[in-house]
Amino acid sequence: MRQHAVNQHDYRRNQVEPRKARVDILSRVGDCLVAPRETNHADNKQNQRDPEVGLLPPAHAGGIIPCGRYTWVMTPPQTAHWLMQPAPDRDVVISGRVRLARNLVHYPFPHRASEAQLHAIAQTLRDALRAAGLNREVELSRLSLQDRARLVGARVISPALLPELPHRWALMDETGGVVAVINEEDHLRLQITCAGWQPQVLSESLLAWERALNRMPLSWARSPKLGYLAASPVNLGSGLRLGLLMHLMGLQRARQITRWLEALQALGCHTRGLYGEGSLAFEGYVQISLLGRRDPLDELLARLRGTLRTLIDAEREARIAIGRDALEEEWQELQATLRHSESLSLGTTLRALAVYRMRAMLDYHDARRDFADALLFEAAVYPPPEPEHAAKERADWLRRRLGTAGTA
Structure with missing residues (x-):
């Protein structure tokens, strides 16, 4: 046989x-394999760099x-x-x-x-x-x-x-x-x-x-x-x-x-x-x-x-070695971007989830950590080029989901 x-x-x-x-x-x-962290938080610049993939609401x-x-x-x-x-x-x-x-x-x-x-x-x-x-x-x-x-x-x-x-x-x-x-x-x-x-x-x-x-x-x-x-x-x-x-x-x-x-x-x-x-x-x-x-x-x-x-x-x-004050400052910048931007790039979105997750772990807050992981698994991943509406829906989705969880 x-x-x-x-x-x-x-x-x-x-x-x-x-x-x-x-x-x-x-x-x-x-x-490169490990992408460097963004130093410029301007969302419009991010959108020019990685427009292919979307994180969309469920x-x-x-x-x-x-x-x-x-x-x-x-x-x-x-x-x-x-x-x-x-x-x-x-x-x-x-x-x-x-x-x-x-x-x-x-x-x-x-x-x-x-x-x-x-x-x-x-x-x-x-x-x-x-x-x-x-x-x-x-x-x-x-x-x-x-x-x-x-x-x-x-x-x-x-x-x-x-x-x-x-x-x-x-x-x-x-x-x-x-x-x-x-x-x-x-x-x-x-x-x-x-x-x-x-x-x-x-x-x-x-x-x-x-x-x-x-x-x-x-x-x-x-x-x-x-x-x-x-x-x-x-x-x-x-x-x-x-x-x-x-x-x-x-x-x-x-x-x-x-x-x-x-x-x-x-x-x-x-x-x-x-x-x-x-x-x-x-x-x-x-x-x-x-x-x-x-x-x-x-x-x-x-x-x-x-x-x-x-x-x-x-x-x-x-x-x-991650400075809590610097992490909080970064989180405030990301929140400001999220409040005022009509669209979000993939890079900014992943960075927001990573910072949210790290803040939760430094606070020993397992529920918020698990929530960040759940958001990671909710993301819609498109073939490039992603649909035109994806960046806007990504911003709406992340605002809504983080808003329901509280962002303190």
């Missing part, structure tokens, strides 16, 4: 051509998009319900995620499949995943661009699914902590997310879902020599990727973040901005990921654990 799977998935014939560079979500924020807030007999509830609190759970190291590690990539035998990868084949893949996987408990689903082509952009911001789908493509689906459990995306780069991308740094939770959840996938009446494309096959050669093997979303604002403002990212890269980690490949780290928001290749998750966690603990301690120490 395994050899038959390899024959059906002739890897040399289906080898992926060099992919076009993914959308550079923050392409004009800066020219579309269809409280609405339900029907999809057959299943529904997808679009309200952000339910989309990121897992984010509100208490977790260790939440001040530095916003979330941890593990992702599995799988492909079915007898079908080409999505970028080579016909529409009929994509439909068959989607139907097969939807039936199996619903039986496994992922009962909230939506066909992405039925959503507006704005709704798809919100799912990118919530890290439910990647920017690759922003275009309106047929037979692309997303399914999730009731908490939003387990998401399955169908017909993205691979037939199935299953991701498990939790708040903070909880390696044991990730490990146990992954083991349960690996067993669930293996119990399904499906044949996964796998080679005895290469492991699980994937559309991208870098994902061959276990199909596993471990990722962390971190806030390293202290190290960035102390100008120490670059050497830490280089140390992580020496361990084999990939460092990216908020929105994955092609995006930049900004105001200390950075993603760190580690590919499994042939290694199980426990080995990935062991490789990362010591360095990550040292990094968390270094970030906390660096925050001590």
